[in-house]
């Protein structure tokens with residue numbers, strides 16, 4: 529349970545119940561294999577890119593040596609396609625013996641020795657999305673197995689199941705995970721499956737009570753079309769899911785594709801900035817062996833990470849949108865002082881010329897009488913002080929995000 533106060537107005541305080549496992553007090557950060565490495569199990573012909581303990585060990589090494597760990601990235605997460613097709617004689621999952629010859633516990637030990645944490649993947653249904661054994665009828669066994677392997681996070685997918693069962697089934701897994709006594713971040717996909725099966729809107733209060741993070745929209749793909757579709761979904765905020773984000777529980781718009789193939793430099797920056805505004809889990813899905821210096825600089829941008837990790841845990845809402853063009857997003861921050869906001873101005877227009885957007889803090893609905901002192905967020909460039917009604921013009925390049933931090937002035 530947390531007491532969440534909206535610091536800008538200081539008028540509204542509400543009690544928001546979250547999963548009480550002490551984890552994910554800020555959005556989890558790490559690396560997850562799915563978007564970039566998928567279900568490549570061909571270690572014979574593609575040993576460097578197949579889903580294997582070698583891949584996760586290598587990524588853990590690079591997270592440390594390339595500065596990702598120091599920047600806050602912590603979890604090294606396995607996705608689908610890690611287990612054998614058969615459970616053992618006692619019904620337990622076993623890692624594929626050829627691709628994970630040392631086993632998951634040894635991999636967890638290795639990752640822990642680097643000061644990082646290990647995440648694993650299972651599915652609520654009879655099979656995982658890629659056809660590996662699911663947790664249906666095995667939730668207690670699987671929770672115990674993961675705890676016995678010292679796993680730190682469980683992503684629980686929802687393929688091959690009836691989403692109508694999820695509102696009581698996902699909490700059952702949470703119950704068994706809790707009973708192990710071993711703290712594990714619980715990453716759910718329950719709202720996504722309700723949404724994609726056109727069931728009634730998810731009960732986000734219940735989701736938050738049972739999960740540390742939850743997917744609610746389609747898988748991210750390596751394209752601007754996919755990323756901007758997710759941004760639209762978060763902008764519409766149907767059912768008001770944004771308000772359920774906070775310490776202990778987060779909406780999850782899926783992985784970062786920064787450093788992959790499909791986004792321009794500015795689109796990568798826009799995804800990273802928007803995910804920071806969303807207080808989203810920051811899960812890279814990139815080959816850290818070959819990530820370019822430009823993409824790496826985006827992923828390691830301290831200012832943007834600080835916006836994402838702000839202890840208030842507020843998720844940005846879209847103030848308004850000019851369809852096909854500018855949208856304005858605001859995330860309330862506790863740091864460096866109460867009343868600070870991060871303001872994102874996203875330009876979706878791909879006509880090829882920057883959009884000039886003229887506004888003032890007053891026009892944007894802000895009320896601090898002393899006005900605001902403003903810094904551009906990506907480059908940490910001071911922009912000066914602005915009186916409340918003082919007009920200013922921002923130029924935003926095509927398919928790019930302009931972001932600023934505004935601190936109230938006395």
Ligand SMILES: *[C@@H]1O[C@H](CO)[C@@H](O)[C@H](O)[C@H]1NC(C)=O
Pocket residue numbers: 548549550705706707708709710711712
């Ligand atoms: C289990 O739940 C209790 C009560 O909500 C909580 O205090 C405890 O930290 C939880 N334990 C784990 C391992 O999640």
